[in-house]
Amino acid sequence: MxxxxxxxxxxxxxxxxxxxxxxxxxxxxxxxxxxxxxxxxEGDSGNSSGREDCEDLSGINQEEIQKREVYGYVKESSYPNMSCSNCSLYLEPESGNKCGGCVLFDGPVFAEGYCDYWEPNES
Ligand code: SF4
The missing domain is CATH 1.20.5 (Single alpha-helices involved in coiled-coils or other helix-helix interfaces)
Known part of the structure; x- marks a missing residue:
């Protein structure tokens, strides 16, 4: 008991x-x-207040962040004529934003950035 x-x-x-x-x-x-x-x-591409916001990945899930690493994304290209801004996969910033995006992964992208999947924008 x-x-x-x-x-x-x-x-x-x-x-x-x-x-x-x-x-x-x-x-x-x-x-x-x-x-x-x-x-x-607030949007995947960050907001309009400048360079630092393009590094803000706080709303991005871990899988998407890992894609950046796998694709070799860097915020500043080391090639003079190859950067996100002239890549065919680059998504132009929405009105008022400084950060663009990329077709390959979510989140803000620097126009001066680069990754191993860079493709020349022929248009
Ligand atoms: S594919 Fe690479 S170089 Fe092209 S926009 Fe995306 S991150 Fe930038």
Whole structure:
């Protein structure tokens, strides 16, 4: 009998501890998601306030960030005549924005950037 009381108490205590932990994790995760979605609403290409914003990947998911690395994206091309701005895969900045985008991955791209998939813009 005494053993049953102990087991029941242990079970109830652990149940509430686990519930509290899950609730805390849910609140933290929910808060992060809300912040991410707020940033996502500002647009994938960043905003209009300058160079630093083209480095802001806070609203971009990890898979898309990894694509940048796999494709060898750098924010400043080391080739004089080859950069994102004259690449056929470059997405021009939306009105008022300084950061462009790329067809290959989400997020802001520097016009002066470059990656291994650079293709000359023939138009
Ligand atoms: S493919 Fe590479 S070089 Fe071309 S726009 Fe995208 S990141 Fe820039």
């Amino acid at each position: 005494k053993n049953d009381d102990y087991s029941r108490r242990t079970f109830i205590r652990k149940f509430f501890q686990l519930g509290s932990a899950c609730l805390g994790f849910g609140m933290v995760a929910g808060g992060c998601q809300s912040e991410d979605s707020d940033r996502k609403d």
